Amino acid sequence: xxxxxxxxxxxxxxxxxxxxxxxxxxxxxxxxxxxxxxxxxxxxxxxxxxxxxxxxxxxxxxxxxxxxxxxxxxxxxxxxxxxxxxxxxxxxxxxxxxx
Numbered sequence: 865x866x867x868x869x870x871x872x873x874x875x876x877x878x879x880x881x882x883x884x885x886x887x888x889x890x891x892x893x894x895x896x897x898x899x900x901x902x903x904x905x906x907x908x909x910x911x912x913x914x915x916x917x918x919x920x921x922x923x924x925x926x927x928x929x930x931x932x933x934x935x936x937x938x939x940x941x942x943x944x945x946x947x948x949x950x951x952x953x954x955x956x957x958x959x960x961x962x963x
Contacts, residue, residue, distance in 0.1 A: 867894075869913055872902055876912065879903050925949055 867875070871894070879888035879899060888903075889896040905912040922929065932940050932948065 866915070867898070867902075872912055875899050875902050876906060928952075 871892075875888065875892045875894055875898070878892040879885065879902075882888045882891060885896050885900045885903065889899045892899065902912045910916070928949070929945055932945055
């Protein structure tokens with residue numbers, strides 16, 4: 865679950881007040897792992913209010929897929945892209961492809 869900016873601020877204020885993850889977690893009424901994650905993000909210079917993007921399964925194939933979409937002027941179907949990836953020997957997982 866994503867925390868609101870207010871909740872993150874409360875977590876960081878509790879940590880600044882107590883100086884320990886466990887005490888801040890108790891005070892802010894959040895899990896110690898959550899407090900630790902936000903404290904470490906702030907300490908490393910990252911913005912604790914922004915989430916880091918997660919890698920997606922398509923990232924490996926994205927460049928090739930975008931090329932095909934551009935060549936087809938956005939008319940290529942997903943099943944055709946999948947077949948092309950399989951034909952290239954790329955490993956692709958068919959999620960929601962069965963009918």
